[in-house]
Amino acid sequence: MIQLERLLDLSHPIDVRGERCTHRWNKESACSLCLDGCPTQALALEEGEIVLDEARCVRCEFCFRVCPTDVFHGSNEAVMLLKSVAALSPRRSLSLACINEGVTDAAIAADAEAVVQLRTCLASLGRAAYAGLAALGVEAIHVRLDQCETCPLGTLRPHIEAVCREAQALVEIDVTVDGEIDPEFEPARAEPDSRPVVRTYQPKVSRRAFLRRPASAAQVPDDLLPPEPTADKTPPVERRFLLHFLEQIPASRRGDGTFLPDIGVTDSCTACGVCATVCPNGALGLEKELTPEQEHFRLNFDPASCTACNLCVELCPPQALAFTGARSLKEAEPVTLLAGDLKRCKRCRAHFAGPGTLCPACDFRRKNPFGSVPRPFAFPV
Numbered sequence: 001m002i003q004l005e006r007l008l009d010l011s012h013p014i015d016v017r018g019e020r021c022t023h024r025w026n027k028e029s030a031c032s033l034c035l036d037g038c039p040t041q042a043l044a045l046e047e048g049e050i051v052l053d054e055a056r057c058v059r060c061e062f063c064f065r066v067c068p069t070d071v072f073h074g075s076n077e078a079v080m081l082l083k084s085v086a087a088l089s090p091r092r093s094l095s096l097a098c099i100n101e102g103v104t105d106a107a108i109a110a111d112a113e114a115v116v117q118l119r120t121c122l123a124s125l126g127r128a129a130y131a132g133l134a135a136l137g138v139e140a141i142h143v144r145l146d147q148c149e150t151c152p153l154g155t156l157r158p159h160i161e162a163v164c165r166e167a168q169a170l171v172e173i174d175v176t177v178d179g180e181i182d183p184e185f186e187p188a189r190a191e192p193d194s195r196p197v198v199r200t201y202q203p204k205v206s207r208r209a210f211l212r213r214p215a216s217a218a219q220v221p222d223d224l225l226p227p228e229p230t231a232d233k234t235p236p237v238e239r240r241f242l243l244h245f246l247e248q249i250p251a252s253r254r255g256d257g258t259f260l261p262d263i264g265v266t267d268s269c270t271a272c273g274v275c276a277t278v279c280p281n282g283a284l285g286l287e288k289e290l291t292p293e294q295e296h297f298r299l300n301f302d303p304a305s306c307t308a309c310n311l312c313v314e315l316c317p318p319q320a321l322a323f324t325g326a327r328s329l330k331e332a333e334p335v336t337l338l339a340g341d342l343k344r345c346k347r348c349r350a351h352f353a354g355p356g357t358l359c360p361a362c363d364f365r366r367k368n369p370f371g372s373v374p375r376p377f378a379f380p381v
Contacts, residue, residue, distance in 0.1 A: 012059060015073040016052050020280050022069060022311050023048050029314060034063040034072070039153045060153055061124035065163075068307035069280045070236035077124035078241065079225065080200040081116060082132045086224060088114050088196060093140040094133070098122050099201075100151060101144045112142055119201030123156040123163075127259070128241035130167035130175065132224070135248035140174040169257030170242075170329075171249055233282030235305045243304055246329055258326035261308040263301060265337045269320040270360050271297040271353040275312035281305045284312055288342065288351065295342040297353060302334040303327050317360060 042056035226244035
């Protein structure tokens with residue numbers, strides 16, 4: 001029986017940080033990932049602001065995983081999962097179940113050494129969670145989705161399956177959905193009555209399993225979770241966790257999946273700095289060297305911090321930016337997209353790059369003397 005009420009009983013507050021939403025910066029933003037995917041229509045866009053309907057929200061945490069700018073914050077189910085699994089031994093093969101799945105011996109994959117039941121939907125797990133499990137030594141995961149067909153949150157199943165596929169492209173881990181663990185994988189077989197069932201919302205294992213664990217298994221590794229960021233602009237939690245976990249995994253177990261956006265810039269860039277100003281993750285930065293000897297600029301890009309929220313592309317006054325593809329983890333080092341000389345505007349003395357003697361703002365005013373409105377953020381910053 002589907003227990004949607006239990007999700008509400010176990011609810012936790014969600015903090016909506018509207019100042020990070022792309023719609024706050026650009027009223028014409030095309031981003032609608034959270035709106036389109038929310039299974040209970042608990043999110044709405046009202047006058048350019050994301051609004052959460054507490055009565056409709058069931059804390060599935062789907063929005064946590066898909067938002068490119070980290071608007072939604074709260075208790076992280078992925079962290080609870082990893083802490084629960086870190087206390088298990090053995091843990092090479094697991095069954096993952098949502099709160100509505102059965103966790104009897106008959107329902108657990110034959111070769112699973114333990115089953116972990118989440119307090120909510122499996123959509124609460126992003127690629128970072130599976131990478132974290134791999135970093136803990138998990139080699140095979142059986143993801144239980146057989147209740148999706150009758151679940152009110154069943155529309156999230158395609159998302160869950162997509163995340164599983166993406167995770168396998170990034171790390172060597174066997175993730176199966178509604179099927180047995182790969183028969184070629186042969187862990188030390190546990191007796192049916194000794195396999196622990198761990199609930200992330202109520203950590204508990206059998207007495208026998210508890211006594212069998214070595215003392216070290218009960219300790220959560222100090223480096224399991226990444227340190228808290230100190231910069232004002234940082235990538236979303238999902239991205240920071242994913243990069244941290246991938247670093248913990250031996251290179252031999254990492255895949256070549258491309259998940260980092262790549263961006264290009266044309267020479268129409270005026271070095272106005274709008275892209276760096278609006279980027280919520282700090283992926284773009286404009287450096288200016290202003291000395292008596294030279295006036296120079298560099299536009300830098302950090303692929304590891306970019307989540308393709310598209311704000312920079314949408315708000316670039318000369319429309320000089322465009323996403324050009326994707327990078328792998330091996331190509332995650334920051335790069336300089338464009339460098340060049342700066343000049344001073346003949347009228348306002350602001351620095352800019354490009355042809356002519358007037359900066360884009362003054363040139364626009366000269367061409368539109370009767371109060372026309374330029375594109376958003378068209379003035380140098």
